[in-house]
Amino acid sequence: MMKSLCLSLLLFSVLFMNSLLEVQGRKWKGEGTTLNLESIVIGRCYDYIRLVNPAVGEKNCSEIWEAFKNAFINKDPCSILPKDYELFISLSLHPIPPNKSLFWENNHLLVNSFADRGRRYMSLADTLFGFLGDFLNWCGQANSTGLDYESCPTTEECENNAVESFWRMASMTYAQHSSGVIHVLLNGSTVGGAYPQPGFFADYEIPNLQKDKISQIVIWVVDDLEGPDIDSCGTHTVKVLENRLNTLGYNVTCTDNYKSVMFLLCLDYPDDSKCTLSSSVCSVDGSPLSDGPLTDMGTVWSVVVSLLRACIY
Numbered sequence: 423m424m425k426s427l428c429l430s431l432l433l434f435s436v437l438f439m440n441s442l443l444e445v446q447g448r449k450w451k452g453e454g455t456t457l458n459l460e461s462i463v464i465g466r467c468y469d470y471i472r473l474v475n476p477a478v479g480e481k482n483c484s485e486i487w488e489a490f491k492n493a494f495i496n497k498d499p500c501s502i503l504p505k506d507y508e509l510f511i512s513l514s515l516h517p518i519p520p521n522k523s524l525f526w527e528n529n530h531l532l533v534n535s536f537a538d539r540g541r542r543y544m545s546l547a548d549t550l551f552g553f554l555g556d557f558l559n560w561c562g563q564a565n566s567t568g569l570d571y572e573s574c575p576t577t578e579e580c581e582n583n584a585v586e587s588f589w590r591m592a593s594m595t596y597a598q599h600s601s602g603v604i605h606v607l608l609n610g611s612t613v614g615g616a617y618p619q620p621g622f623f624a625d626y627e628i629p630n631l632q633k634d635k636i637s638q639i640v641i642w643v644v645d646d647l648e649g650p651d652i653d654s655c656g657t658h659t660v661k662v663l664e665n666r667l668n669t670l671g672y673n674v675t676c677t678d679n680y681k682s683v684m685f686l687l688c689l690d691y692p693d694d695s696k697c698t699l700s701s702s703v704c705s706v707d708g709s710p711l712s713d714g715p716l717t718d719m720g721t722v723w724s725v726v727v728s729l730l731r732a733c734i735y
């Protein structure tokens with residue numbers, strides 16, 4: 423009798439503590455809103471229109487912030503839909519130059535450096551609307567105009583959350599406005615394959631490409647330098663992607679370990695065997711070849727050895 427009473431009391435306290443924690447703290451499993459969200463978004467907006475890409479012309483950054491915020495504040499954080507960002511998108515939209523689009527999966531940071539803020543390519547994060555949300559987190563709460571800084575729902579908890587719906591809307595818009603030669607950078611070292619399904623590219627971008635504006639789709643599958651080679655052009659999930667795009671009538675080419683991207687990866691692994699610069703031209707450090715006639719066998723031998731070492735890769 424005493425034992426079961428104790429157990430009930432214990433159970434009761436655990437439940438009580440749990441709901442107390444929920445009330446005053448984390449409602450969701452995901453990270454809360456990024457601190458200083460408003461300043462970051464407005465600051466990024468001015469940075470973009472004044473310095474990063476002034477070609478987009480004049481935009482009203484406070485109006486863009488208001489439209490962004492109104493998509494999700496004072497609403498159930500699990501009932502935000504892509505179309506709630508329609509006004510935000512129409513205020514921040516600008517043309518994407520032909521041949522500059524760069525789609526990707528599972529290599530966010532690499533794409534950020536490769537695209538170089540739109541100088542080399544214009545990935546979604548290099549458009550004004552993508553730039554404003556890159557790496558940020560946010561959500562509101564029902565019946566309150568405040569943001570939730572403690573926690574936000576993950577996509578596993580509910581897919582109609584503020585961040586997921588933002589990126590769905592941004593991805594669809596980005597795909598609709600892409601033209602010319604389209605590039606896709608995939609990670610050949612991803613467990614499960616380079617072309618994820620479900621995925622933003624598979625589900626929100628490919629279906630929104632405007633066929634008549636696109637001349638070619640270039641796929642690059644790049645493995646991590648020190649990572650496994652799980653997927654490549656013509657195999658596994660990349661084959662699935664190539665077939666899908668061919669069936670849709672696109673002119674598709676695929677290249678493994680595209681050299682320009684490899685050079686970028688090599689910055690961090692200069693001694694990796696894939697990072698040698700002298701593949702066809704053999705050069706010898708110190709250049710004893712030009713120092714005059716080779717008189718003794720010792721010198722000849724050391725030149726041969728250096729040449730072999732320089733050419734072996």
Ligand SMILES: *[C@@H]1O[C@H](CO)[C@@H](O)[C@H](O)[C@H]1NC(C)=O
Pocket residue numbers: 482484485488
């Ligand atoms: C920007 O939009 C706000 C409304 O959000 C408006 O009050 C303000 O006048 C606009 N600024 C300009 C320069 O148009």
Ligand SMILES: *[C@@H]1O[C@H](CO)[C@@H](O)[C@H](O)[C@H]1NC(C)=O
Pocket residue numbers: 520521602603
């Ligand atoms: C886009 O690329 C195609 C094919 O390389 C080229 O013919 C075209 O001139 C390029 N367009 C622009 C605007 O650079």
Ligand SMILES: *[C@@H]1O[C@H](CO)[C@@H](O)[C@H](O)[C@H]1NC(C)=O
Pocket residue numbers: 528529530531532609611612613646649
């Ligand atoms: C590629 O995917 C692997 C496995 O998910 C990850 O560890 C790696 O950082 C990714 N590579 C790049 C360049 O992002």
Ligand SMILES: *[C@@H]1O[C@H](CO)[C@@H](O)[C@H](O)[C@H]1NC(C)=O
Pocket residue numbers: 564565
């Ligand atoms: C928000 O307010 C509405 C109407 O006043 C009410 O029906 C609803 O239960 C409230 N939701 C929450 C989460 O408090």
Ligand SMILES: *[C@@H]1O[C@H](CO)[C@@H](O)[C@H](O)[C@H]1NC(C)=O
Pocket residue numbers: 638673674
């Ligand atoms: C696909 O595009 C490439 C590069 O522009 C071109 O050389 C090739 O002829 C095209 N193939 C078809 C079938 O249109």
